[in-house]
Amino acid sequence: xxxxxxxxxxxxxxxxxxxxxxxxxxxxxxxxxxxxxxxxxxxxxxxxxxxxxxxxxxxxxxxxxxxxxxxxxxxxxxxxxxxxxxxxxxxxxxxxxxxxxxxxxxxxxxxxxxxxxxxxxxxxxxxxxxxxxxxxxxxxxxxxxxxxxxxxxxxxxxxxxxxxxxxxxxxxxxxxxxxxxxxxxxxxxxxxxxxxxxxxxxxxxxxxxxxxxxxxxxxxxxxxxxxxxxxxxxxxxxxxxxxxxxxxxxxxxxxxxxxxxxxxxxxxxxxxxxxxxxxxxxxxxxxxxxxxxxxxxxxxxxxxxxxxxxxxxxxxxxxxxxxxxxxxxxxxxxxxxxxxxxxxxxxxxxxxxxxxxxxxxxxxxxxxxxxxxxxxxxxxxxxxxxxxxxxxxxxxxxxxxxxxxxxxxxxxxxxxxxxxxxxxxxxxxxxxxxxxxxxxxxxxxxxxxxxxxxxxxxxxxxxxxxxxxxxxxxxxxxxxxxxxxxxxxxxxxxxxxxxxxxxxxxxxxxxxxxxxxxxxxxxxxxxxxxxxxxxxxxxxxxxxxxxxxxxxxxxxxxxxxxxxxxxxxxxxxxxxxxxxxxxxxxxxxxxxxxxxxxxxxxxxxxxxxxxxxxxxxxx
Numbered sequence: 001x002x003x004x005x006x007x008x009x010x011x012x013x014x015x016x017x018x019x020x021x022x023x024x025x026x027x028x029x030x031x032x033x034x035x036x037x038x039x040x041x042x043x044x045x046x047x048x049x050x051x052x053x054x055x056x057x058x059x060x061x062x063x064x065x066x067x068x069x070x071x072x073x074x075x076x077x078x079x080x081x082x083x084x085x086x087x088x089x090x091x092x093x094x095x096x097x098x099x100x101x102x103x104x105x106x107x108x109x110x111x112x113x114x115x116x117x118x119x120x121x122x123x124x125x126x127x128x129x130x131x132x133x134x135x136x137x138x139x140x141x142x143x144x145x146x147x148x149x150x151x152x153x154x155x156x157x158x159x160x161x162x163x164x165x166x167x168x169x170x171x172x173x174x175x176x177x178x179x180x181x182x183x184x185x186x187x188x189x190x191x192x193x194x195x196x197x198x199x200x201x202x203x204x205x206x207x208x209x210x211x212x213x214x215x216x217x218x219x220x221x222x223x224x225x226x227x228x229x230x231x232x233x234x235x236x237x238x239x240x241x242x243x244x245x246x247x248x249x250x251x252x253x254x255x256x257x258x259x260x261x262x263x264x265x266x267x268x269x270x271x272x273x274x275x276x277x278x279x280x281x282x283x284x285x286x287x288x289x290x291x292x293x294x295x296x297x298x299x300x301x302x303x304x305x306x307x308x309x310x311x312x313x314x315x316x317x318x319x320x321x322x323x324x325x326x327x328x329x330x331x332x333x334x335x336x337x338x339x340x341x342x343x344x345x346x347x348x349x350x351x352x353x354x355x356x357x358x359x360x361x362x363x364x365x366x367x368x369x370x371x372x373x374x375x376x377x378x379x380x381x382x383x384x385x386x387x388x389x390x391x392x393x394x395x396x397x398x399x400x401x402x403x404x405x406x407x408x409x410x411x412x413x414x415x416x417x418x419x420x421x422x423x424x425x426x427x428x429x430x431x432x433x434x435x436x437x438x439x440x441x442x443x444x445x446x447x448x449x450x451x452x453x454x455x456x457x458x459x460x461x462x463x464x465x466x467x468x469x470x471x472x473x474x475x476x477x478x479x480x481x482x483x484x485x486x487x488x489x490x491x492x493x494x495x496x497x498x499x500x501x502x503x504x505x506x507x508x509x510x511x512x513x514x515x516x517x518x519x520x521x522x523x524x525x526x527x528x529x530x531x532x533x534x535x536x537x538x539x540x541x542x543x544x545x546x547x548x549x550x551x552x553x554x555x556x557x558x559x560x561x562x563x564x565x566x567x568x569x570x571x572x573x574x575x576x577x578x579x580x581x582x583x584x585x586x587x588x589x590x591x592x593x594x595x596x597x598x599x600x601x602x603x604x605x606x607x608x609x610x611x612x613x614x615x616x617x618x619x
Contacts, residue, residue, distance in 0.1 A: 001051060002054075002123070003052075004046065004047040004048075004050045004052060004127070007123060010112045011112055012114075012137065015137065016135070030133070034046060035131065046129050046130055047129070049078060049079055049080055050080045050129075052083075053071060054086060056086060057087055064085060067083070068081075082128070093218065093219060094126045097119070097126050098126070100122070101123040114137065115193070118135060118158060122161055126219070131214065131223060131227055132227075134163045134214055134229055135212075136212070136231055140154055140235060141157060143242050143276060144236060145241060146240075147240070147280040147300075149280065150278065150279045151198050151202065154208075154235055155195070156197060157193070159194065160193070162188060164184070164185040165183065165210050165213075166182065166183045167199060168210065168211050169207075169208065170206075172211065174211070175199075197210070202237055204239050205236075205237065206237050207234055207236050208234065209230050210230065210231045214227040240333065241278070241333070243325070244338055245275060245277065247323055248273050249261070249272055252269075255268065260340060261342040262341065263345075263346065264315060264344070266345055269314060269315075271308045272306070272307045272321065275303070276304075277304070278300045279300055280299075280328055281300045282325070282328045283305060283307060285307045285321055286321070286322055286324045288321065294309045295308055318343060322336045325337060344462055345377070346464060347458070351376060351455075351470075352470060353372070357369070360407060360475070361473065361474045362476075362578060363475075365478060368444060368445045370442070370443045371384055371433075371441065371443075371472065372441050373433055374438075374440075379459060379461065380458065381458045382432065383431070383433070384431060384432075384453060385424060385427040386451050387425075388449040389451065389452055393452070394410070394412060394413075394575040395411050399411060403471060403473065405473045410576045410577070415454065421456060430442065430444050430453070449476055450573070452472070453471070456468075477579070479508075479571070480582050481582075481583060482510075482569075482582055484569055484584035485500045486586045487499070489589060490589045490591050491561050493561070494562055495560055497558040497561050498555050498557055499512055504524075507528065508524075509522040509523065510522055510570070511571075512556040512558065512568075513567065513568045519558060522556075523556050524574075526554075569585075
């Protein structure tokens with residue numbers, strides 16, 4: 001049993017009637033046509049005061065007269081009864097429509113929806129209450145811009161069972177090409193409610209309408225008078241190129257897409273997806289504001305295509321891309337699609353870092369080194385970081401991955417990349433590179449130790465940071481300024497003198513020299529003294545109480561001094577071997593010794609031969 005009052009018109013039906021006057025051609029102003037056998041014909045409301053019953057007609061124990069008489073006796077007299085006896089095929093069709101209607105009825109919020117009203121009309125038809133006119137407010141989907149000489153595809157959403165949809169011109173006349181009409185029909189067994197109506201080839205801007213026709217009832221029986229109406233929406237098509245197609249980047253591995261932007265590595269290729277492409281239209285990539293092709297042309301296929309930049313086109317700077325479209329057979333008909341792709345290029349890790357001096361990268365103590373970057377990216381800012389080398393950084397030529405420092409024979413371990421630039425593993429910021437003519441330069445002042453330098457590249461737009469691959473090392477000569485004095489400037493002839501070096505540098509050994517010839521083993525800063533760097537005859541000799549200040553002095557014994565002699569001191573880095581001569585020198589004079597040696601420096605002795613201890617030369 002179904003109560004027809006549940007099938008009464010909705011507010012959305014009133015909207016259709018209001019639009020009828022503005023639709024092309026003839027339009028019905030009613031919701032449905034009553035069956036020819038409906039009585040009385042004066043009935044104005046087929047939904048009120050009525051009950052509908054449906055029974056299978058093949059069950060023999062159901063006596064039709066008895067059933068209908070019983071229903072009449074048990075029903076209030078003011079209600080009209082309508083009883084249908086359906087065969088198996090008809091009942092299957094009824095049950096299918098009834099289930100759809102119940103499902104739509106359960107969703108009260110969507111009672112006005114096209115799907116709910118289509119299910120209602122189907123049930124009205126199945127119950128033979130009337131033959132509903134096709135719904136007029138169906139949704140249509142299509143591309144408004146169509147390539148010339150290509151057909152358009154119109155998608156009808158919510159198509160009704162048993163209704164045919166015919167393409168008509170703006171005046172409502174059927175469109176015919178070689179006497180062939182353009183019609184699609186939703187069959188009774190079609191589950192989905194989507195139909196596709198293809199137009200003739202579009203040669204000019206044109207407007208179409210769609211005529212909806214119901215020629216049979218819900219059981220497939222032909223109607224004496226088919227029910228016709230035009231859909232409310234018309235279809236305005238323009239002949240040409242649709243510039244509103246969706247365009248998006250297609251990220252590869254290690255590329256990041258975000259909306260209309262994509263971040264790629266320096267020198268990477270790029271792929272872009274263009275959706276809803278048009279047949280007969282070819283597409284290719286160009287830079288915004290330029291005409292050079294970045295990709296091969298790909299012809300549209302009504303779906304998605306992929307445009308890939310060719311091998312000779314690699315991205316080195318941020319840029320904006322557009323899609324250039326043209327008619328395949330008539331390139332003069334062309335346009336740029338509206339969408340723009342923003343390409344953000346990561347910093348180039350392989351930019352060369354130059355240093356001055358470069359051959360070798362060796363400077364005096366406290367001097368400066370200047371770093372140079374060439375072929376840089378305008379969209380990137382560069383900063384220089386430094387860290388003094390430690391003993392563990394020096395390796396041999398056989399060490400895997402070692403870095404050679406020019407041709408000095410010094411090798412440094414390759415540094416680990418910095419991952420946290422807020423805490424850059426002991427490195428300190430030197431400064432930012434600045435433009436000087438066609439290159440970027442930066443000078444690191446006052447270098448005191450062998451130093452490793454790295455460069456951080458930062459994108460100006462999205463602040464992405466990368467460390468350049470190249471590492472630079474600058475070797476620094478030892479400090480030439482330690483004080484060099486004589487413990488005693490005058491010593492007995494043929495006895496050793498002692499050179500005192502004050503303010504020695506850690507990591508440096510000091511070699512006494514006479515005319516370039518090393519004298520005795522070298523000495524080391526007190527912080528570097530160990531088993532192999534201490535001299536038993538010198539560093540382990542303790543005279544008097546231990547004195548911390550005295551321990552910081554370096555003593556370098558001379559050979560026996562026979563005459564006035566000047567000694568020099570060469571300083572050299574323990575790990576790199578880089579030398580430097582100390583500025584100060586030590587000069588020793590001789591005096592007459594207790595052994596009776598005659599004469600002092602510079603002439604004949606003026607005293608007695610064999611003079612006592614402490615006798616001095618007249619000279």
